[in-house]
Amino acid sequence: MAHPAKPRTPTRSASQSTGSGTRPGATARPAIRPGEVRPRPLPKHSQAHPGVSPLHPVSHRNVSFQPLPRPLGLPPYHYDLGDNFPDIAAAIAQDKAMVFHVVGDTGGVQDGEFQSNVAEQMLAHLSSGKGPSPHFCYHVGDVVYFTGMKDDYYAQFYEPYSHYDVPIFAIPGNHDGEVDDPTAQTSLDGWVQYFMQAHPDVDPISKDAPRVQLNLPNVYWTLVTPLATIIGIYTNVPEGGSIDSVQQQWLTNEFATAPIDRALIFALHHPIYSFDVYHSGSSKMADVLENAIRDTGRVPNLVLSGHVHDYQRIEQKIAPGGPTPFIVTGNGGYHNLHAVHSAPGDRSPDTGAVLKYAAATSWGFMTLNIDQDKISGTSIEVDRTGKARAGDSFSYSAKPIILKDPKSVPTL
Numbered sequence: 001m002a003h004p005a006k007p008r009t010p011t012r013s014a015s016q017s018t019g020s021g022t023r024p025g026a027t028a029r030p031a032i033r034p035g036e037v038r039p040r041p042l043p044k045h046s047q048a049h050p051g052v053s054p055l056h057p058v059s060h061r062n063v064s065f066q067p068l069p070r071p072l073g074l075p076p077y078h079y080d081l082g083d084n085f086p087d088i089a090a091a092i093a094q095d096k097a098m099v100f101h102v103v104g105d106t107g108g109v110q111d112g113e114f115q116s117n118v119a120e121q122m123l124a125h126l127s128s129g130k131g132p133s134p135h136f137c138y139h140v141g142d143v144v145y146f147t148g149m150k151d152d153y154y155a156q157f158y159e160p161y162s163h164y165d166v167p168i169f170a171i172p173g174n175h176d177g178e179v180d181d182p183t184a185q186t187s188l189d190g191w192v193q194y195f196m197q198a199h200p201d202v203d204p205i206s207k208d209a210p211r212v213q214l215n216l217p218n219v220y221w222t223l224v225t226p227l228a229t230i231i232g233i234y235t236n237v238p239e240g241g242s243i244d245s246v247q248q249q250w251l252t253n254e255f256a257t258a259p260i261d262r263a264l265i266f267a268l269h270h271p272i273y274s275f276d277v278y279h280s281g282s283s284k285m286a287d288v289l290e291n292a293i294r295d296t297g298r299v300p301n302l303v304l305s306g307h308v309h310d311y312q313r314i315e316q317k318i319a320p321g322g323p324t325p326f327i328v329t330g331n332g333g334y335h336n337l338h339a340v341h342s343a344p345g346d347r348s349p350d351t352g353a354v355l356k357y358a359a360a361t362s363w364g365f366m367t368l369n370i371d372q373d374k375i376s377g378t379s380i381e382v383d384r385t386g387k388a389r390a391g392d393s394f395s396y397s398a399k400p401i402i403l404k405d406p407k408s409v410p411t412l
Contacts (some may be wrong), residue, residue: 041280043341046273046314046348046355048240048280066177066187066237071218072198075250076257079217080224081136085167088135089226096371098227099132101125103365104140104269104306105173106332107156114363115333117386119160122365124388125380126166134367136166138223138230140306140329141173141269143191148176150190154207157194160333162209170195171232172219173269173306178237187237188219220247222254227370228301228398229258232267233288240282241270248288255296263301263375263398271305271328272412273314273353275342276360279307286351286412297406299324301398302368302375306330309338310360311379313392316353318409319401325394326353329379331363351412357392364391374398 041048071077082089092098101122108115126133144156161168176191193203193213200213223230231254235241243251258264272289273281293299299319303326311331315323331337340358347354362381369376375398379391403409 040277041341042350044275044346044348045350046275046281046353047283047286047351049283062179062182063174063237063239065242066179068219068234069186069188069192069196072196072215073217076254077218077221077250078224079169079221082224082226084215085136088167092135092226095132097132098225098370099134100368101134101137101365102140102304102327102329102368103137103332105142105309105330105334106139106160107142107145107152107175108160108333108335109145109152109156111335112155112160112333114335114382114384115156115160117382118333118363118365119164120386121380121382121388123164125367126164132369134166137164137168138267138304139168139170139332140267140304141171142175142306142330142334143170143173145175145334147178147180147185148172148188148190149180149185150193150205153190153194153203154205154209158206158209158211161211167214169214169216169223171221171267171269172234174235174237174239174241177234191219220250226262227372228263228265228375229254230265230267231255231258231300235268235270235285239279241268241285241288243288248291251288252292252295255292255298258298260400260402262372262400263370264298264400265302265304265375266300267304269305270307271326271330272303273316273326273348273351274308274328275312275314275340275346275348275355275358276308276310276338277341278309278338281351281353290409290412293318293403293409294406297403299401299403301396301401302327304329306332309334309336310340310358311364311366311381311391312340312355312359313357313394314353315356316351316412318412319403321401322397323354324401325356325396327366327377329366331359332365333363337361337363352410356394359391362391364388366392370398372398
């Protein structure tokens with residue numbers, strides 16, 4: 001199998017803060033010292049670990065765990081593509097293939113030019129006539145910055161995609177759920193107003209870019225399609241993500257009951273692995289996935305995430321048949337990109353994850369093509385001028401992956 005279980009906390013030099021307020025052999029100090037910032041992620045490491053930040057999590061922004069809105073229906077929160085978009089399901093059945101865009105962290109709050117450039121390239125792909133046209137878009141969170149307010153949806157969602165005429169599905173990101181002024185908004189109220197309406201209509205806030213709302217069943221939900229089951233969780237607002245026991249139990253049930261005649265894709269906003277210099281990956285989200293696999297034996301064919309503002313494809317050995325791809329696609333339009341500290345081929349000493357491809361100086365999106373045998377993908381990279389170029393390309397098996405011994409899962 002993969003690397004043996006390792007302690008979650010990497011070795012750190014004496015000059016790095018432990019985040020506990022004290023260093024070994026030192027006297028206690030205040031939680032925040034003048035001029036202090038959070039430490040940079042360690043080079044070539046793929047996860048940040050609890051306790052590395054000297055800043056109290058709620059000292060300067062409200063990044064505490066936020067309550068979830070009421071679901072539209074009862075569990076298991078399935079959204080069947082065929083029931084809601086029968087024409088799309090029919091096209092997939094006819095082509096025996098499903099094509100869709102994946103994008104994340106799109107909100108152009110400071111400078112909408114980069115989001116518009118990516119949206120234009122997505123629209124161009126829809127109408128290019130080169131190969132199969134995407135059936136829908138799957139957004140991995142942070143639709144609107146900084147606090148997901150309803151009034152920001154026109155500029156950061158409705159207008160940029162005003163002519164993008166396929167459905168945009170989504171899971172929320174931390175900025176979608178963050179609350180700046182609790183007297184003016186509740187967590188995810190803007191997201192719910194578009195994505196989770198019992199009776200979809202055109203919201204007046206869309207102004208001259210009308211788009212009919214969606215009726216997704218919950219903030220964490222499963223998209224049922226003819227060729228793949230896409231399970232999306234909501235990792236809430238805290239850095240590194242956080243889910244409660246109810247969502248963990250739901251996720252485990254979704255892994256256990258997912259059809260075994262099609263691929264399984266797992267989507268979450270906070271990445272499990274990342275080789276960037278700003279956020280890094282989340283050991284907490286690694287535990288979430290690891291627990292679901294250990295309890296069910298089902299391994300996702302692909303893991304999608306955002307949060308980090310770049311593109312990365314990372315591989316981890318979970319099952320004997322081959323590596324599991326973890327893809328970060330958080331370069332969908334937010335102005336500030338995150339550099340990476342490693343090169344393709346580097347293996348993380350803390351997790352054993354391997355960086356296969358990275359694009360940290362361009363914006364863009366990804367296209368997935370799924371049939372019964374394989375999941376193939378390509379990324380498009382968009383520079384500051386709006387010019388597009390081909391980026392990453394890959395192919396993995398779409399055959400269901402079920403472990404004979406679920407307890408053999410390595411520490412992720």
